[in-house]
Amino acid sequence: MFYLLDIIGTMAFAMSGALTAMNKKMDPFGVFIIAFVTALGGGTLRDVMIGNTPVGWMKDLNGVYAIILAFLLAFIFRNRFDKLRTSLFVFDTIGLGVFTLIGIQKGIDIHLHPVICIAVGTMTACFGGVIRDILCNEIPVIFRKEIYATICIIGGIIFFLLKKLNFEDDIIYLMTSSIIIIIRLMAVKFKWSLKPIVNKS
């Protein structure tokens, strides 16, 4: 079940990456790479930084196949993205919750401090998008207004609070990912965003 959600999230991230790359007029190779890094870049960065090498997608190919499939779907439906936008957004939000949890768990597995686990979870969920934006020559959108990363951090804090309260792992997983998904949906509905820090010097 969880693994299935992981694959759904991966495909949603890859398709949104492919869309961004097409808007930048990239060629098929470029579109594929941007789809790839949007989906797996965060986890790759995490694996490299915690020393889990060869990185995940080199050992379990399902992520790669999911991205190839997402790339083909994005290509076929490239003129009908407007109609897909809502379902894509829902899947993307599922991915946000699942990726954060996977990252946190990887941190726990190697006994990192909770603060670092939350950082690792946020990195897993959000830094694929950062690498995508850098490759597209933009300042990363989550550094400017997107509330994306903040939601992962809140989710991470709730995760460890629940753990402190001795909830079962399954419950913690379900509640944390639900909270991340709900806040994300509300953030978009009510147009929550972070404001720039203004300085006058």
Added chain:
Amino acid sequence: MFYLLDIIGTMAFAMSGALTAMNKKMDPFGVFIIAFVTALGGGTLRDVMIGNTPVGWMKDLNGVYAIILAFLLAFIFRNRFDKLRTSLFVFDTIGLGVFTLIGIQKGIDIHLHPVICIAVGTMTACFGGVIRDILCNEIPVIFRKEIYATICIIGGIIFFLLKKLNFEDDIIYLMTSSIIIIIRLMAVKFKWSLKPIVNKS
């Protein structure tokens, strides 16, 4: 022989990187770093992702010395690059073939799946240029029109087809690198390039 081709490729990549950096009006340190990452960035990214650390150039210094030499040559001949363009292009193409093979072999050495080995080979040959373009604040050229990476992927597929047919390693190496080099020369001669994926949504 193969090792010599590796060094020639490294120097060609470094010189073309140095040229790009000079066109961006960088200072000597910037020119050197761009030369360095163009030549060794792909292999460094590969080593970090497969867990071959300290990365290659930290253990075998010949790559570093080759880049220092290439940097000096690029500096001395900086106003005569027009005349060097053809030989530089030939050496660069040799590098493309050799680097792809080295990457594939590194993947095989640690028992990665053929699909991943091809990805690793392509990364080795092409992602130095990607890092160069990012550091120069450009969208990577191989994401926009260059057929570069596609040639490495084709070469990789041929590599594993020949392996499946039980050819000897030496033959496989020679044929794969020759095919990559020939397609690359034809691609430039006949101006083959990838077209952007156009979407209307």
Added chain:
Amino acid sequence: MFYLLDIIGTMAFAMSGALTAMNKKMDPFGVFIIAFVTALGGGTLRDVMIGNTPVGWMKDLNGVYAIILAFLLAFIFRNRFDKLRTSLFVFDTIGLGVFTLIGIQKGIDIHLHPVICIAVGTMTACFGGVIRDILCNEIPVIFRKEIYATICIIGGIIFFLLKKLNFEDDIIYLMTSSIIIIIRLMAVKFKWSLKPIVNKS
């Protein structure tokens, strides 16, 4: 003492990163991440490339706490940076010296060649700023005119000369960092900078 200087340097780097991010109109998350990578990005890149994983800041949290503190200070004093500029510059310069030494020592610890140790030291001190500039969508300033990296390289050469002459480690540390700091102060006072390499082809 040395550890204290490390923390002071980390905070100075983080504050200058935060300032850059505010000037780019980033939101609080963006400002925090830019502060983080400016301070710890160079060391993280080094750890990943030499295989010291999980990377340093995941194991010793004092760096992370120092950055959180620096981020808060930068936020509180965001309109008074003009008055802080001089002290910030002095601390930043201390960081330059200390980070270079830490990097060189990490290289020595795993028996890398002196040339590579100097590269590792320079990377530790300077590449946080490179990552900061990439995330801010700028060509890295140290590739264009800043004499920053050159000073680290000179410091590294002096380090190994003194080692060759059998000075004690404490003396080598003190002299190398002092020389880096003095050259840096002089570079700013006398407006030393590197010139672009001009080519006409």
